[in-house]
Amino acid sequence: MVTVNISADRAPCVSKWILLLGVSASLFACAPAKPVYIPPQWQTPPKTAPAEAVKPEVQPPRVEQPIVTPPPLIKEQDLSESAPTATTPATSAGPTSGTPSRATEPQYLASMHLVDQAKASLAAGDPDNAIPPLEQAIQVDVYNGQAFFELARAWKMKDSPEKALEFANKAEMLLQDNRADLKRVYQLKAELYRELDDPAKAEYFLQQASRL
Amino acid sequence: MAKSRKTKKKKPRNFFWWKLTALALLVLALFAAGFFFYLYVEVQERFATRKWSVPARVFSAAAPIYPGLAFSLPDIKSMLDLRRYQEAVREPLHAGEYKVGQNNLLVHLREFRFPGRTIPQRQVRFSFAKDTLVKIEGDKGGIPFLELEPVEIARLFGPERESRLLISLKQAPPVLVNAVVAIEDHRFYEHPGLDWWGIVRALWADLLARRVVQGGSTITQQLVKNYFLEPERSIKRKLLEASMALVIEANYSKDEILEMYLNEIYLGQRGSVAIHGMGEAARYYFGRNVEDLTLAEAAALAGMLRAPNLYSPIKNPEAAKERRNTVLKRMLDLDQISPADYQRACAAPLSLARGGTPTKFAPYFVDYVRQQLQELYSPHDLESAGLSIYTTLAPELSLAAEKAIRDGLKELEERYPKLKADAADNPLQAALIAVQPKTGAVLSLVGGRDYAESSFNRALYAQRQPGSAIKPFVYLRALDEYTPTSWLPDEPRSYSVGGKPWTPKNYNGRYQGQVTFRTALEQSLNAATVSLAMAVGVDKIIPTLRSLGVTSPLKPYPSLALGAFEVTPMELTGAYATLDNDGQKPHLLSLKEVVTEAGEKQQQRHVEMVSVTSAAKCFIITNILEGVVEEGTATILKTLGVDFPCAGKTGTTSDYRDSWFVGYTTDLLVLVWVGFDDNRSTHLSGAQGAARIWARFVNNIRPWINAQSFRVPPGVVERYVCAETGMLATQSCPAKKLEYFLADKVPSAYCTAHGGN
Numbered sequence A: 001m002v003t004v005n006i007s008a009d010r011a012p013c014v015s016k017w018i019l020l021l022g023v024s025a026s027l028f029a030c031a032p033a034k035p036v037y038i039p040p041q042w043q044t045p046p047k048t049a050p051a052e053a054v055k056p057e058v059q060p061p062r063v064e065q066p067i068v069t070p071p072p073l074i075k076e077q078d079l080s081e082s083a084p085t086a087t088t089p090a091t092s093a094g095p096t097s098g099t100p101s102r103a104t105e106p107q108y109l110a111s112m113h114l115v116d117q118a119k120a121s122l123a124a125g126d127p128d129n130a131i132p133p134l135e136q137a138i139q140v141d142v143y144n145g146q147a148f149f150e151l152a153r154a155w156k157m158k159d160s161p162e163k164a165l166e167f168a169n170k171a172e173m174l175l176q177d178n179r180a181d182l183k184r185v186y187q188l189k190a191e192l193y194r195e196l197d198d199p200a201k202a203e204y205f206l207q208q209a210s211r212l
Numbered sequence B: 001m002a003k004s005r006k007t008k009k010k011k012p013r014n015f016f017w018w019k020l021t022a023l024a025l026l027v028l029a030l031f032a033a034g035f036f037f038y039l040y041v042e043v044q045e046r047f048a049t050r051k052w053s054v055p056a057r058v059f060s061a062a063a064p065i066y067p068g069l070a071f072s073l074p075d076i077k078s079m080l081d082l083r084r085y086q087e088a089v090r091e092p093l094h095a096g097e098y099k100v101g102q103n104n105l106l107v108h109l110r111e112f113r114f115p116g117r118t119i120p121q122r123q124v125r126f127s128f129a130k131d132t133l134v135k136i137e138g139d140k141g142g143i144p145f146l147e148l149e150p151v152e153i154a155r156l157f158g159p160e161r162e163s164r165l166l167i168s169l170k171q172a173p174p175v176l177v178n179a180v181v182a183i184e185d186h187r188f189y190e191h192p193g194l195d196w197w198g199i200v201r202a203l204w205a206d207l208l209a210r211r212v213v214q215g216g217s218t219i220t221q222q223l224v225k226n227y228f229l230e231p232e233r234s235i236k237r238k239l240l241e242a243s244m245a246l247v248i249e250a251n252y253s254k255d256e257i258l259e260m261y262l263n264e265i266y267l268g269q270r271g272s273v274a275i276h277g278m279g280e281a282a283r284y285y286f287g288r289n290v291e292d293l294t295l296a297e298a299a300a301l302a303g304m305l306r307a308p309n310l311y312s313p314i315k316n317p318e319a320a321k322e323r324r325n326t327v328l329k330r331m332l333d334l335d336q337i338s339p340a341d342y343q344r345a346c347a348a349p350l351s352l353a354r355g356g357t358p359t360k361f362a363p364y365f366v367d368y369v370r371q372q373l374q375e376l377y378s379p380h381d382l383e384s385a386g387l388s389i390y391t392t393l394a395p396e397l398s399l400a401a402e403k404a405i406r407d408g409l410k411e412l413e414e415r416y417p418k419l420k421a422d423a424a425d426n427p428l429q430a431a432l433i434a435v436q437p438k439t440g441a442v443l444s445l446v447g448g449r450d451y452a453e454s455s456f457n458r459a460l461y462a463q464r465q466p467g468s469a470i471k472p473f474v475y476l477r478a479l480d481e482y483t484p485t486s487w488l489p490d491e492p493r494s495y496s497v498g499g500k501p502w503t504p505k506n507y508n509g510r511y512q513g514q515v516t517f518r519t520a521l522e523q524s525l526n527a528a529t530v531s532l533a534m535a536v537g538v539d540k541i542i543p544t545l546r547s548l549g550v551t552s553p554l555k556p557y558p559s560l561a562l563g564a565f566e567v568t569p570m571e572l573t574g575a576y577a578t579l580d581n582d583g584q585k586p587h588l589l590s591l592k593e594v595v596t597e598a599g600e601k602q603q604q605r606h607v608e609m610v611s612v613t614s615a616a617k618c619f620i621i622t623n624i625l626e627g628v629v630e631e632g633t634a635t636i637l638k639t640l641g642v643d644f645p646c647a648g649k650t651g652t653t654s655d656y657r658d659s660w661f662v663g664y665t666t667d668l669l670v671l672v673w674v675g676f677d678d679n680r681s682t683h684l685s686g687a688q689g690a691a692r693i694w695a696r697f698v699n700n701i702r703p704w705i706n707a708q709s710f711r712v713p714p715g716v717v718e719r720y721v722c723a724e725t726g727m728l729a730t731q732s733c734p735a736k737k738l739e740y741f742l743a744d745k746v747p748s749a750y751c752t753a754h755g756g757n
Helices: A013-030 A076-080 A106-123 A127-140 A145-157 A161-174 A179-195 A199-211 B002-048 B073-082 B174-184 B196-209 B219-227 B235-251 B254-264 B278-286 B295-304 B317-333 B339-347 B363-374 B379-384 B395-415 B417-421 B467-478 B517-522 B526-536 B538-547 B558-562 B569-580 B615-630 B690-700
Strands: B056-059 B063-065 B097-100 B104-109 B112-114 B117-119 B122-129 B132-138 B146-148 B152-156 B162-164 B266-270 B273-276 B388-391 B429-436 B441-446 B487-490 B495-497 B500-502 B513-516 B584-586 B591-595 B601-604 B609-611 B647-652 B658-664 B669-675 B716-722 B736-742
Touching (some): A145 A179, A179 A199, B073 B122, B174 B254, B219 B254, B278 B295, B569 B669, B647 B690, B669 B690
Antiparallel strands (some): B104 B122, B122 B132, B266 B273, B388 B591, B429 B441, B495 B500, B584 B609
């Protein structure tokens, strides 16, 4: 990290004060209203370019942009809570039912067709027949959080909590914009940590679930 | 008195001969009984256990197809051609046929049975608009998703090299059964194994010719001949054959015998491989499952039974057609078909399936799969137990990869003639691995330029230095202490390596003084990278490399940061797959399932991954590697037509011995290596060599690439920074850019060069 030292030249008394006032005024003008902006969730860049300058973009633009202060979507104190995993999600601004654009993406639709097939097998208590279509579902749409969630459930049914947890972690990353699904992921993770004899983490995820 | 003495003398002699005759008959009967018992045991033994040696079949993955895919009509058509579909000459379509329309393709998909599920046989219509598949329609309306059946990519033959696809009698359509019985043994269901009338007829013909000229063989006798006996035409062989036929008829039903016959009978050659059985013949000659055979096709196959090579529809189509029509006439005479069916079938052309998949399809990949199988099964089981092996191979990508390597190396040799001049018996080589990082599926694996010249699988076994291609993982580890805007010294500095001084040099011999973390990786600056590695601690980078799957010996020398150790291309692929999979290292899968002939799953492999680092760190490195393509050492890709979001890293080793490029999108990762086997210099950087082949490959498979941006995961913060100072940008900064930071490493200081505090 680079350390910045500002040193003002010594000047006669009045000039010094004028200079100080001037510097303070320009600093005040430059400083953003809020120092920290954190996007809380996965974001997809909009299909039409360019994005609004206030919105965070996946692809950094290659042209100069004016500094703008994006409104924070979460409070700073949410981030300061310790979390056992690096992928601790921040709470989203409000309940959403999934990113609208995803629901029309062809790979998502095809992938969900497979997920629905698998869900029927899981409902019938047959994880062995659920896993192949779910694996195909994530092959078709690598960002389908529901497919990863159902895979986690399938492996839990097969008494493989470690495997289930890996898929649950992925689901957690991908379902940030869907509170209902995210809650189910937290609940599942809590159960998995309980099975793995980690009550602290189990309790943590139960609390995360209850906050949604 | 004299008369009675004579009578008494005759009696003992007659009685003796009668006794002798009776004894001889008894011995003969015992011998016959013993002989027939021996035959019975022989038949029971052979038929009760495995009847045939059926080689293992290796399949690619099924191809997922859904509306919205960027597949044009020619793309789908070539996928169908690869699966030996034929263009229909008339409607209605039969299974395995398609018809090209205006912006649409009508296809009658074949049934394919997987363990636990089946791709159903059905007719579908694919509709296209502007090189995109917009709709798939079946009988019941729109279809959101379907699979094209896998391609059979290999069979693992035994020494006898027989190719066979076992069928049950239920699968054989009535037209086939009738055709076979009509032409070969029309009294099959009436005689007890021997057709006495047929034998008499044949014997008479033999006597007239004074040699064996005609068979009177029933289907049962033919089965015996093919299954048990050596080919020979003699009276002795005939007698043996007849005896065994009687034994078989006594122990098995007519249907069982016919089923065995339909699976045993020889029906031609495919190169050095013999085709046995109607199941295999139906697929080979007509590209159909046996249950889908038409009357004309069934008659053609039945006609081949007498002389498969003479009546082969491939080698002698005219003779095959004539023979087919003879069979049809016979069926008509026996009232098995109507005159209308007869006319129609006689007029039908012989539509043969397209030439099969290349005899060596994806040979390096098949070798890799075979190796894994050999750890699980004996060679005998692999060659004869009729296993079905399902893999992850994407056949279209595999063909594209082989072509990219072949054409790419040729292009390099034309561009740099010295490469060819030096290469008399040791040509420039390449390897290419394509995986789906989120599942670990190995979609393509090519281990060399030409399998026929060298079957050494460089993708798996070539131990080569990765050079700069290892740098992303050094920077990955350094993210614990640094950010993309951290400053690094890029200046000549000496280090001690094994007691000797060593000074890392940049590619162009120039040093930039101070560079950002991002720039150092984008521009692949050696001096800055080594400086970073020393600051982080080389011994701390080693566990990172180990967690990513590098197994080679690693010494904690500064040169480790520049890839001065050996890895295989597969190891490096696994490491990069972790970056592309949000910090979860996927298990690279090639073998998915092994299923027995009876449909029992013996082996099943699933998607597996293990978390080794965070998604946030992987995203930041990926974002910098996108910069490598945009502004760094791989900008050549843009000039080669790569126009979708991708991240990548070039790799060049000392003296240009290895040229690497690893590039990935959200759902495809491709690694290419180029070099000489004897480790001499290629004079090619990663951009000049491997990256060109990479671009050629991805351009060839463009419809398969889902061009989407990498998503920002939780734990990553975006900030605008000054392009000059790297500090948080102020309004006075003349150039600003968006930068990403780990949530716990967000800088707080504003640009001091342009008015910040």
